[in-house]
Amino acid sequence: MVQAMPARLLPARSTPILKLNATLVGRTDLSGAMSLLRVRPDDGVPSFRPGQYFALGLWVEGRLVQRPYSAASTSATAGELEFLVRLVPGGELTPHLWTLSVGARLRIGSPKGLFGLTPDDERTHLFISTGTGLAPFVAMVDQLRQRRNPPRIVLLHGASHVAELAFRDRLEAQAGHASIRYVPAISRPDDPRNAGWHGATGRLETVLPDVWERLRLDSSATVAYLCGSPGMIESGRRVLADERMAPGSIRSEEYWSAGTAARA
């Protein structure tokens, strides 16, 4: 049996580890709990793939607190990155992010993550998201539209409130193109804040089968991407399996593995 070593004293840590290296250059509050942040890295926007994420961070009580956020913009956006951020009451970072005004300094990390498009995949691209999970798909749609022959694109975005349908104007304009369908859906249609909403309603489990049938999607000619909470991804995978999609054609990015990550 291996004996544990006697307790050791840690050497002192003196140097600040990472410096703030970016500036908040724009902020659009979509609702009281969701904001679109525009961040300008000091060294410019690095090359990255749509679907990748960056850590945003602030010094909080002497500690650099960082959390990853998928970029909604692409490398082609000059000098700036866009991020959708949801306020998590009691979270370690977002309540502090919420106090920032344009001009504030923050930390941004390098692009990370393997969630992304497959080059030359000509299948219908079905993007399914809720809340801030829309962000990587905004970037992916932009990239797909740059192809000489873009594939058919179907983008579902679920939100509790109309105000949180981020990028709605832009996506509706893009959906004017024959190969792109944008389906926003509201899960709380009876909420007074959603008065006047005439689009799709209900949760993903009910909206997705309807969209699948209405748009006559073909499981053998579709690749699906899901982004959002673990629960939403589990539901989405179940619906797609019912539509006979092969597991290998379903890709997902979970925003936090349940029970393991520190609060945002």
Next chain:
Amino acid sequence: MAFVIAAPCVDHNDQSCVAACPVDCITAEPGVDRKFYIDPDLCIDCGACAIACPNAAIFRSDQLPAPWADFAWVDAAWYRDPSAARPVVDELVPAA
């Protein structure tokens, strides 16, 4: 809480964890260190490194197998004084 890189990493030098970490909190000095180290002050507990590691070397600090418990100290110490941490790695996993 943070994740910790334990004995199975030593002398393997796989860098999948470095690429996976969203907050760039894993590093080592090439040619000098026998393993990679997670900075517990920056780790956000997402577990991406543990999923990426092909050697199953990364654990939550509260789930470290007992024989490797001292690797939690090793990782934290390296970010304060690498020369204090390296001999302990050699103690825990003697060089072949």
